[in-house]
Amino acid sequence: MRRKRFFSGVGKSEAEIEFALNAGVKCFNMESIPEIDRIQKVAERLGKTAPVSLRVNPDVDAKTHPYISTGLKANKFGIAYADALEAYRHAAQQPNLKIVGIDCHIGSQLTDLSPLVEACERILILVDALAAEGIVLEHLDLGGGVGIVYQDENVPDLGAYARAVQKLIGTRRLKLILEPGRSLVGNAGSLLTRVEFVKHGEEKNFVMVDAAMNDLMRPALYDAYHHIEAVEPKNIPPLTANIVGPICETGDFLGKDRTIACEEGDLLLIRSAGAYGASMASNYNARNRAAEVLVDGGGYRLIRRRETLEQQMANELACL
Numbered sequence: 001m002r003r004k005r006f007f008s009g010v011g012k013s014e015a016e017i018e019f020a021l022n023a024g025v026k027c028f029n030m031e032s033i034p035e036i037d038r039i040q041k042v043a044e045r046l047g048k049t050a051p052v053s054l055r056v057n058p059d060v061d062a063k064t065h066p067y068i069s070t071g072l073k074a075n076k077f078g079i080a081y082a083d084a085l086e087a088y089r090h091a092a093q094q095p096n097l098k099i100v101g102i103d104c105h106i107g108s109q110l111t112d113l114s115p116l117v118e119a120c121e122r123i124l125i126l127v128d129a130l131a132a133e134g135i136v137l138e139h140l141d142l143g144g145g146v147g148i149v150y151q152d153e154n155v156p157d158l159g160a161y162a163r164a165v166q167k168l169i170g171t172r173r174l175k176l177i178l179e180p181g182r183s184l185v186g187n188a189g190s191l192l193t194r195v196e197f198v199k200h201g202e203e204k205n206f207v208m209v210d211a212a213m214n215d216l217m218r219p220a221l222y223d224a225y226h227h228i229e230a231v232e233p234k235n236i237p238p239l240t241a242n243i244v245g246p247i248c249e250t251g252d253f254l255g256k257d258r259t260i261a262c263e264e265g266d267l268l269l270i271r272s273a274g275a276y277g278a279s280m281a282s283n284y285n286a287r288n289r290a291a292e293v294l295v296d297g298g299g300y301r302l303i304r305r306r307e308t309l310e311q312q313m314a315n316e317l318a319c320l
């Protein structure tokens with residue numbers, strides 16, 4: 001089997017490490033000394049060699065929302081830049097680890113290239129310092145992070161990013177690994193929701209819809225903007241309203257102060273829900289997670305069934 005998969009994550013369990021080793025993982029991106037020791041222990045027990053890299057925290061400000069910024073000293077991710085060489089030396093002494101690379105991921109929804117390029121620069125300084133000690137890396141993994149348009153953002157020019165990284169890597173013999181998430185799928189998905197009714201509150205209008213924060217958590221979590229439009233626009237007077245779900249939280253909104261022409265029964269499209277949408281969905285308020293439909297050219301097909309209440313309850317145990 002060709003090894004392709006990387007295993008990232010700040011707190012890998014022993015069971016997960018064992019599973020990944022047995023599945024032939026391409027590389028573990030390790031994030032701490034205890035994790036280095038844990039992977040060594042599991043690999044030794046299984047009589048295997050684990051291919052590893054260290055996720056280094058380059059301490060670069062990604063200038064994105066604090067909850068999706070991961071490369072600062074205060075963040076839980078990665079090994080501190082100043083500790084990286086020592087951590088590599090420690091990993092190099094472990095008999096069941098094979099050091100193959102270096103990794104960083106400074107955050108998500110970056111709309112400016114400069115932090116990504118700065119992180120690459122800082123990581124390459126470490127690559128050279130390691131080579132000088134005889135620890136020669138095969139790959140450089142720059143993570144994901146490239147932003148997309150939700151509203152009116154300027155998104156990084158991928159060509160410019162590629163050229164900048166190519167120039168920095170220069171003649172070093174390093175395979176480049178990228179981990180794009182949002183920039184591949186974010187704008188490929190929309191959340192479809194139906195208007196239950198329009199409620200005129202004392203101070204605000206509310207378009208109550210049948211989707212909620214459990215289906216798309218980003219607005220509640222980061223105050224994120226998603227464009228919302230009627231699937232079949234109607235010639236009725238528009239109103240300015242908060243577009244909200246039925247969950248028992250004031251934070252359960254999908255859009256605030258939107259001007260939209262819609263009424264009971266209309267379908268609305270919530271754009272850019274392809275990343276961190278269904279994958280962050282939950283059963284809060286005993287809500288079934290949504291079905292997923294793949295639109296392919298002129299056709300479409302169901303790729304995930306709507307969850308049922310029976311499925312939600314299946315793991316509950318009677319306590320009597």
Ligand SMILES: Cc1ncc(COP(=O)(O)O)c(C=O)c1O
Nearest residue numbers: 008105108144145179180181182
């Ligand atoms: C380690 C790592 N790599 C890649 C990604 C994908 O990031 P993005 O969607 O910003 O491209 C994430 C997202 O959380 C991540 O944690």
